[in-house]
Amino acid sequence: MCGITGWIDWEQDLSEQQAVLKEMACTLKERGPDREGYWLSSHAALAHRRLIVIDPVGGKQPMLFTRGEQTYALTYNGEIYNFRELREELRARDHVFRTHSDTEVLLHAYVEWGEDCVDHLNGIFAFAIWDEARQQLFIARDHLGVKPLFYAQVGSTIVFGSEIKALLAHPLIEPILNDEGMKAIFVSIFLSGGGIFRDVQELRPGHCATFTRERTHVRQYWQLVSRPHTDNLETTTEYIRSLLSDTVSRQLIADVPVVTLLSGGLDSSGVTSLAAREFQRENQVLNTYAINYVNSEEHFEGNAFRPSIDRPYAEQVARDLPTNHHNIMVSTEELIGNLLVPMRAHDRPTMGQMETSLYLLFKAIKQNATVALSGESADEIFGGYPWFHQEHALNTPTFPWIAARMNPGSNTPLMQMGLPFVSPALAHELHPHEHMQQLYQEALAEVPRLEGESSRDTRIREIFYLNMTRFLRLLLDRKDRMSMATGLEVRVPFCDHRLVQYVWNIPWEMKAIDHIEKGILRRAFRGLLPEEVRMRRKSAYPISFDPAYTQAVRRWTLEILNTANAPVNTFVNRAFLRQLAEHPDEQKRGENAYFLFDYLIQTNAWLQEYHVVTS
Incomplete structure (x- = not known):
C-alpha cells in the first residue's frame, strides 16, 4: 500500500x-x-x-x-x-x-x-x-x-x-x-x-x-449483474468456500509479515481459519490480533447490535486452530488522546471512538507486521446486519441502517431521521429530509433489477445494494484511513469482486438458510471453526463501555459549547447539545449520545485546523 x-x-x-x-x-x-x-x-x-x-x-x-x-x-x-x-x-x-x-x-x-x-x-x-x-x-x-x-x-x-x-x-x-x-x-x-x-x-x-x-x-467499468441463481445449496456452499480459500491464499502473498484480525465473529474467524491452514502448510504459526477496552467488560450491556462480548470467542478460535493470539487493551485515556487522529486521516469529521480504537489496534499490529487480513464486508455481502431482518428497517423508505436506529412513532429528536444537533437555521437551509431522500432515490435508481422477482425479493435486493454501495464504503474508508495512518496494509478477502458478484444473485432464502443471518456462509465454514463460533450471532464492532469515556467527551463537548468563538457553534443546536451533555436521560444515553459528542469535537477541530471556509 x-x-x-x-x-x-x-x-x-x-x-x-x-x-x-x-x-x-x-x-x-x-x-x-x-x-x-x-x-x-x-x-x-x-x-x-x-x-x-x-x-x-x-x-x-x-x-x-x-x-x-x-x-x-x-x-x-x-x-x-x-x-x-x-x-x-x-x-x-x-x-x-x-x-x-x-x-x-x-x-x-x-x-x-x-x-x-x-x-x-x-x-x-x-x-x-x-x-x-x-x-x-x-x-x-x-x-x-x-x-x-x-x-x-x-x-x-x-x-x-x-x-x-x-x-x-x-x-x-x-x-x-x-x-x-x-x-x-x-x-x-x-x-x-x-x-x-x-x-x-x-x-x-x-x-x-x-x-x-x-x-x-x-x-x-464494473457493476453487479442480476441473473437467476441456478446452483443448488450444496454447490453454492462449496463454491463460496473454494472462492474464499483461493482469495485468502492470494492475499497472503507478501515479502513482509502477515497477520489477521480476529474478533471472534464468524467473518474474521473464517478468514483466520483459512489463513492459519496456509501457514501450517509452511510449518508456521499465524499471529492474530483483537481489541479490548480497559474497564469495559464489567459495564457491558448487550443489545440487538452487540449481544455478546468478543473476547471469549476470539480466544476459543485462537486455541482451536491454534494461532499466536494478541489481545490489545485500549484505555479511555488513549481513546481521548487520539480522538482527532481519524479526522486528520479522513480530512473530515468521522465516526469517533470506533475509528480511534481501530487506529490504536493497527498501531499495535504495525510493531510486528505490515499486512493484516480482515473480515470486513461479509455482513454487507451475505446479509449479516439486524436491519436485513427487521420489518421496520426493510419497509422504511430510507437507508436501512438509519431506519434501524429510528424508533417507530417516536418524537424523540435523537431517533428521528432529522438532525437535532444542527442549528434550526442551518437545518432550514440544508433541507435534511429532502437531501437524504434524494441520495436514497439516486441509489435505488442504480439497482440492477431482475425481471420476474417478487416484491419482497426486489426489496431485499435493494437492501443489499444500498449496503454494498453506500454503507460498505463508510467501513472501507474507515479501514483504509486508520490502517494507512500507521503504515499498515489491511486486505479484505470478502471484497473479492468474483465472490461479491456470485453471492449477489444467491436467493435470500439460501443466504439465510438455517434461519440465521449469513446462514450460507456458516455452512461454507463448517468444519473450519468451533461450533459455538460458527453459530454465534452477529455482534457489531466492539466499543468501550467504560463510563469514563462518555464522561470525558461530555466534558470536552461542554468546553466547546462554552467557548464563544468555537467555530462549530455557528452550525449546531447548542441548547440541544448542552442538554444532552449536562443531563443525559436514559433514552439518549450511550452510543448515540457519545457519537454526537465525538462528531462535534472532531468537527470543531476540523474547522479550525483545515481553515475551512463556507461559501
Missing part, C-alpha cells in the same frame, strides 16, 4: 515544479513511510510514497516504461492479487519484465490493453498512468472501493491524490465548503463518499477516468 498524488497541466510547464509536488506527497508520508519518488515532464508531475510489501528492490515508483517514442509513467496504490497469472499472460504477448513486482505487471497491462486493463485485474487499487505521447492521464479505482482516489479540475489543471490533504497542498485547491459539502458534513454523515470541498471529487468504486486537453471521460 502507498500514497499517490500528481498534477497535470496542458498549458503550464511542470518540469520545474518538484517543490509543490513534494509538498503534496509529504502529506501522505504515513501511507508510504518507506520511500518517496517523483517524476516530472513538461505537462505531468507524478509522486509516490511507498509502503514496501512486495519486491522491495524492484517496485520503485513512479515506474516508467518506454517503447520507441512512447513513455508511460505509473503511480499506484494497492495490490494486484492475480499479478502472477497476468505476468505469464503478458510474457506470452512478448512483454519482458525486469522486476518481480505487481507494479510492473500493472504498467504492462495498460501498455497491452489500454483502458481495458481494469477488466483483467483482481485486487485493491487506485492508480494513475500518464501517457506522454498522447498527453493523456488515466486513473482507476478498484471494484468495491477499498483504495481511495480523489481528483480536482480547475481550468487546465488536474490534481489527484489518495487523500484530500494531498490536493489541498496544491495552491489552486482551497478548503471551501460549498452547499454539497455542508450537507455531507451536517446531514449525510452516515454516508461516505464525495470530495467535501469545492472542485474536489471522489472517483467512485468500479470507475475509471480519462483526461485529455479536450475532454474528461468518467465511466463505470
Whole structure:
C-alpha cells in the first residue's frame, strides 16, 4: 500500500515544479513511510510514497516504461492479487519484465490493453498512468472501493491524490465548503463518499477516468449483474468456500509479515481459519490480533447490535486452530488522546471512538507486521446486519441502517431521521429530509433489477445494494484511513469482486438458510471453526463501555459549547447539545449520545485546523 498524488497541466510547464509536488506527497508520508519518488515532464508531475510489501528492490515508483517514442509513467496504490497469472499472460504477448513486482505487471497491462486493463485485474487499487505521447492521464479505482482516489479540475489543471490533504497542498485547491459539502458534513454523515470541498471529487468504486486537453471521460467499468441463481445449496456452499480459500491464499502473498484480525465473529474467524491452514502448510504459526477496552467488560450491556462480548470467542478460535493470539487493551485515556487522529486521516469529521480504537489496534499490529487480513464486508455481502431482518428497517423508505436506529412513532429528536444537533437555521437551509431522500432515490435508481422477482425479493435486493454501495464504503474508508495512518496494509478477502458478484444473485432464502443471518456462509465454514463460533450471532464492532469515556467527551463537548468563538457553534443546536451533555436521560444515553459528542469535537477541530471556509 502507498500514497499517490500528481498534477497535470496542458498549458503550464511542470518540469520545474518538484517543490509543490513534494509538498503534496509529504502529506501522505504515513501511507508510504518507506520511500518517496517523483517524476516530472513538461505537462505531468507524478509522486509516490511507498509502503514496501512486495519486491522491495524492484517496485520503485513512479515506474516508467518506454517503447520507441512512447513513455508511460505509473503511480499506484494497492495490490494486484492475480499479478502472477497476468505476468505469464503478458510474457506470452512478448512483454519482458525486469522486476518481480505487481507494479510492473500493472504498467504492462495498460501498455497491452489500454483502458481495458481494469477488466483483467483482481485486487485493491487506485492508480494513475500518464501517457506522454498522447498527453493523456488515466486513473482507476478498484471494484468495491477499498483504495481511495480523489481528483480536482480547475481550468487546465488536474490534481489527484489518495487523500484530500494531498490536493489541498496544491495552491489552486482551497478548503471551501460549498452547499454539497455542508450537507455531507451536517446531514449525510452516515454516508461516505464525495470530495467535501469545492472542485474536489471522489472517483467512485468500479470507475475509471480519462483526461485529455479536450475532454474528461468518467465511466463505470464494473457493476453487479442480476441473473437467476441456478446452483443448488450444496454447490453454492462449496463454491463460496473454494472462492474464499483461493482469495485468502492470494492475499497472503507478501515479502513482509502477515497477520489477521480476529474478533471472534464468524467473518474474521473464517478468514483466520483459512489463513492459519496456509501457514501450517509452511510449518508456521499465524499471529492474530483483537481489541479490548480497559474497564469495559464489567459495564457491558448487550443489545440487538452487540449481544455478546468478543473476547471469549476470539480466544476459543485462537486455541482451536491454534494461532499466536494478541489481545490489545485500549484505555479511555488513549481513546481521548487520539480522538482527532481519524479526522486528520479522513480530512473530515468521522465516526469517533470506533475509528480511534481501530487506529490504536493497527498501531499495535504495525510493531510486528505490515499486512493484516480482515473480515470486513461479509455482513454487507451475505446479509449479516439486524436491519436485513427487521420489518421496520426493510419497509422504511430510507437507508436501512438509519431506519434501524429510528424508533417507530417516536418524537424523540435523537431517533428521528432529522438532525437535532444542527442549528434550526442551518437545518432550514440544508433541507435534511429532502437531501437524504434524494441520495436514497439516486441509489435505488442504480439497482440492477431482475425481471420476474417478487416484491419482497426486489426489496431485499435493494437492501443489499444500498449496503454494498453506500454503507460498505463508510467501513472501507474507515479501514483504509486508520490502517494507512500507521503504515499498515489491511486486505479484505470478502471484497473479492468474483465472490461479491456470485453471492449477489444467491436467493435470500439460501443466504439465510438455517434461519440465521449469513446462514450460507456458516455452512461454507463448517468444519473450519468451533461450533459455538460458527453459530454465534452477529455482534457489531466492539466499543468501550467504560463510563469514563462518555464522561470525558461530555466534558470536552461542554468546553466547546462554552467557548464563544468555537467555530462549530455557528452550525449546531447548542441548547440541544448542552442538554444532552449536562443531563443525559436514559433514552439518549450511550452510543448515540457519545457519537454526537465525538462528531462535534472532531468537527470543531476540523474547522479550525483545515481553515475551512463556507461559501
